[in-house]
Amino acid sequence: MKKSIIAFPRIGENRELKFALEKYFRKEISEKELQQVAKVIRLTNWQQQKNVGIEFPISNDFSFYDQTLDLSIALNAIPERYEELNLNKLDTLFALARGFQDEAHDVTARPMKKWFNTNYHYLVPEINSKTTIKANFSKLIDEYREAKESGIETKPTIIGPYTFLTLAEYLEDTTVETVLSEVINAYHQLLVSLNQENVKWLQIEEPALVLDQSKEKIVLFEKIYQELLKHKNKVKVQLQTYFGDIRDSYTSVCKLDFDGIGLDFVEGRETVALIQKYGFPKNKLLFAGIVNGKNIWRNNYQQSLEVLNAIKTEAQIIVNTSCSLQHVPVTTKNETKLDKDILKHFAFANEKLEEISQLADIYFTENEQLLHQNEVLFNEKRIQENLQLKQAIDHLAEKDFVRQPSLEKRRNLQNEALHLPLLPTTTIGSFPQTVEVRRARLNHKKGELSSEAYDTFLEEKIRECIELQEKIGLNVLVHGEFERNDMVEYFGEQLDGYVFTQKAWVQSYGTRCVKPPIVWGDITRPHSMTVRWSTFAQDQTAKPVKGMLTGPVTILNWSFPREDISLRESTLQLALAVQAEVLDLEKAGIKIIQIDEAALREKLPLRKSDWYSEYLDWAIPAFRLVHSKVRPETQIHTHMCYSEFEDIISSIDAMDADVISFEASRSELSIIDALKTHHFQTLVGPGVYDIHSPRVPSTNEIKTQISRILDKLPLEQVWINPDCGLKTRGNKETILSLEHLVEATNLIRSGVNEYGEQTKENAFV
Ligand SMILES: CN1c2c(nc(N)[nH]c2=O)NC[C@@H]1CNc1ccc(C(=O)N[C@@H](CCC(=O)N[C@@H](CCC(=O)N[C@@H](CCC(=O)O)C(=O)O)C(=O)O)C(=O)O)cc1
Numbered sequence: 001m002k003k004s005i006i007a008f009p010r011i012g013e014n015r016e017l018k019f020a021l022e023k024y025f026r027k028e029i030s031e032k033e034l035q036q037v038a039k040v041i042r043l044t045n046w047q048q049q050k051n052v053g054i055e056f057p058i059s060n061d062f063s064f065y066d067q068t069l070d071l072s073i074a075l076n077a078i079p080e081r082y083e084e085l086n087l088n089k090l091d092t093l094f095a096l097a098r099g100f101q102d103e104a105h106d107v108t109a110r111p112m113k114k115w116f117n118t119n120y121h122y123l124v125p126e127i128n129s130k131t132t133i134k135a136n137f138s139k140l141i142d143e144y145r146e147a148k149e150s151g152i153e154t155k156p157t158i159i160g161p162y163t164f165l166t167l168a169e170y171l172e173d174t175t176v177e178t179v180l181s182e183v184i185n186a187y188h189q190l191l192v193s194l195n196q197e198n199v200k201w202l203q204i205e206e207p208a209l210v211l212d213q214s215k216e217k218i219v220l221f222e223k224i225y226q227e228l229l230k231h232k233n234k235v236k237v238q239l240q241t242y243f244g245d246i247r248d249s250y251t252s253v254c255k256l257d258f259d260g261i262g263l264d265f266v267e268g269r270e271t272v273a274l275i276q277k278y279g280f281p282k283n284k285l286l287f288a289g290i291v292n293g294k295n296i297w298r299n300n301y302q303q304s305l306e307v308l309n310a311i312k313t314e315a316q317i318i319v320n321t322s323c324s325l326q327h328v329p330v331t332t333k334n335e336t337k338l339d340k341d342i343l344k345h346f347a348f349a350n351e352k353l354e355e356i357s358q359l360a361d362i363y364f365t366e367n368e369q370l371l372h373q374n375e376v377l378f379n380e381k382r383i384q385e386n387l388q389l390k391q392a393i394d395h396l397a398e399k400d401f402v403r404q405p406s407l408e409k410r411r412n413l414q415n416e417a418l419h420l421p422l423l424p425t426t427t428i429g430s431f432p433q434t435v436e437v438r439r440a441r442l443n444h445k446k447g448e449l450s451s452e453a454y455d456t457f458l459e460e461k462i463r464e465c466i467e468l469q470e471k472i473g474l475n476v477l478v479h480g481e482f483e484r485n486d487m488v489e490y491f492g493e494q495l496d497g498y499v500f501t502q503k504a505w506v507q508s509y510g511t512r513c514v515k516p517p518i519v520w521g522d523i524t525r526p527h528s529m530t531v532r533w534s535t536f537a538q539d540q541t542a543k544p545v546k547g548m549l550t551g552p553v554t555i556l557n558w559s560f561p562r563e564d565i566s567l568r569e570s571t572l573q574l575a576l577a578v579q580a581e582v583l584d585l586e587k588a589g590i591k592i593i594q595i596d597e598a599a600l601r602e603k604l605p606l607r608k609s610d611w612y613s614e615y616l617d618w619a620i621p622a623f624r625l626v627h628s629k630v631r632p633e634t635q636i637h638t639h640m641c642y643s644e645f646e647d648i649i650s651s652i653d654a655m656d657a658d659v660i661s662f663e664a665s666r667s668e669l670s671i672i673d674a675l676k677t678h679h680f681q682t683l684v685g686p687g688v689y690d691i692h693s694p695r696v697p698s699t700n701e702i703k704t705q706i707s708r709i710l711d712k713l714p715l716e717q718v719w720i721n722p723d724c725g726l727k728t729r730g731n732k733e734t735i736l737s738l739e740h741l742v743e744a745t746n747l748i749r750s751g752v753n754e755y756g757e758q759t760k761e762n763a764f765v
């Protein structure tokens, strides 16, 4: 074996899986038709890998929704409430993923979390007191057989027991120990089945090893694998890690009876040093993750070769990707509008397969011609540096990052300017991106709808949206973001220095995909990007309309960034561009401006020791730079999709926004305790219902949620809002949910308790 990958995207070249799934959810196609689409994708993927000579294409990397959810199901970690719906296997999976609501049932979706430091989301496994782990790896076996029937010997992949146990949520006094032996036993059963099938290699993914590991955790890891590997028999087992190095567990991993070890040489800063210091076991293969699975730039073969040569004497190398290719788009071949001189610098998943193959040729057979061609590409002068921008960044001073006056002083001025009631109600920005909205944008893009007609359409949508929010009784309105394809791509399209693609989709969660724009050069703002729509919306109402922007850290984190300058440098370029937009909005009379930093937490380095020096020390100031020059009366909001920022709570406060909204509806509200303990200064809008699921929360449910928040936080600090934008929802459920939100807030304001009784002494309006 010379070359390998960890996993391939499963959405299909033209998002075939997304469209089939959505049709299945709308009951427009049968399960059989859906399975057929899935099968074609799998066969195509295996064939692509085979075509470039990958000896063992990967199987079981396909998923209808999420591979961690598939694992929960394979381990029978299916909470009773989903079993009780009595749905078939596939629909039970979708109930866990999306929630389920009909006349007789109402079950919420399992929570989703960010998959390590990516923009992919996994469904959190649940372990409760009734969980009985049992092996049912039929999906993995079926897909292995499916490939074999078409003449392809695959290497099945599975997320490992250690990562599963690390990511799971433990309820009702359960712990890792409650299920540990059952989980080991289930993987043991898997090995037995694989031996029966005569499977050659199994890849076990353990990305949890790249997180900070305590001694106890390493003991747990060793215990699992000492036990498990006793049973591998003829199947060879490859332990695959990614998203960083495994400095805490390297020596333990080397001692265990794995046949191959996969290490990340792209994000794993210490990987080479670890091998040089401790050596690499002679009886194992080293799967060297050298082709970046997260970014889309061509691999620099010379640099890769230097890395491989540095460890050449230590190990027998298999050329590999650094992580699953699910984080990059499928192919560059459909990018017909991008200049060839630009496109030649990019490698998506298919092109990365070729890179693996070429690198193996260069490494094993010293193919000089391939090396030379690649050198020519990297020696080209790609872009012209913007010296004026560089100077502007170099001259930034301390004062440019500090807003005046203090938060407390601003608050009084804003209260006077805005006259909002207690518990102000608002939304996060986007309203449903219905088929009608997307179709109009598509028609405009294709030239079938003129710019004038498209603009008129958008104005009509904004007018309706404002009218609707007034009718529902929200206090701070939004324009609805109808003009945006995506909260990041939209800005990328307006900024100089970006290039964007037509078909370069990447899965974000379930059926939802994003098309990250690509930072090509230095970033500047040639014109205002949102003022027109925000002012149009404000002209329709006397209530304040929030201007709506995406912050610099999020724009960069959800783009494919440059690799020739630092992330800090690109973020500061973006910060200056967004700052100009903020000031234009303010000048145009917008009194509240929301700057979303939904991805700020996501890119926090996986190791704590890197948090400040590698990231927060520039990311938080970059946000402050964006709003440091606004008037004290202008209220700055920010938004984060997830509430997992307990550990960096002071940094979030240091963003110095006036209000922050975040997800809290699916979490245990522990974040609220943390806000209290840390004397969090910023006003907060903890989301009172989950927008990721189509289910409509009842008024009472929202009211209970608000009461729980108010048990812990002072009234004056709280805003009421959903936990994220409404773009993925339909109109009907959105209207009902927002009506319930306003009704619940009004009940709380007027002091009606949870039993529907008027308690005058609680009333405050
Ligand atoms: C808030 N989130 C976001 C994240 N990352 C982003 N970059 N953006 C986000 O908003 N990360 C965390 C969270 C959760 N993630 C998501 C991700 C994606 C969506 C979502 O709704 N995605 C849409 C695609 C959005 C888009 O770009 N739409 C375009 C193109 C529409 C399209 O597909 N057109 C078809 C034709 C359709 C037709 O009707 O004929 C085509 O071009 O072929 C647009 O609107 O113009 C998705 O559908 O996956 C939400 C949350």
Ligand SMILES: N[C@@H](CCS)C(=O)O
Pocket (backbone or CB within 6 Å): 428, 429, 430, 487, 548, 596, 598, 639, 640, 641, 724, 725, 726, 727
């Ligand atoms: N303003 C954006 C934030 C999503 S994270 C929206 O509402 O969709």
Ligand SMILES: [Zn+2]
Pocket (backbone or CB within 6 Å): 428, 598, 639, 640, 641, 723, 724, 725
């Ligand atoms: Zn959000």
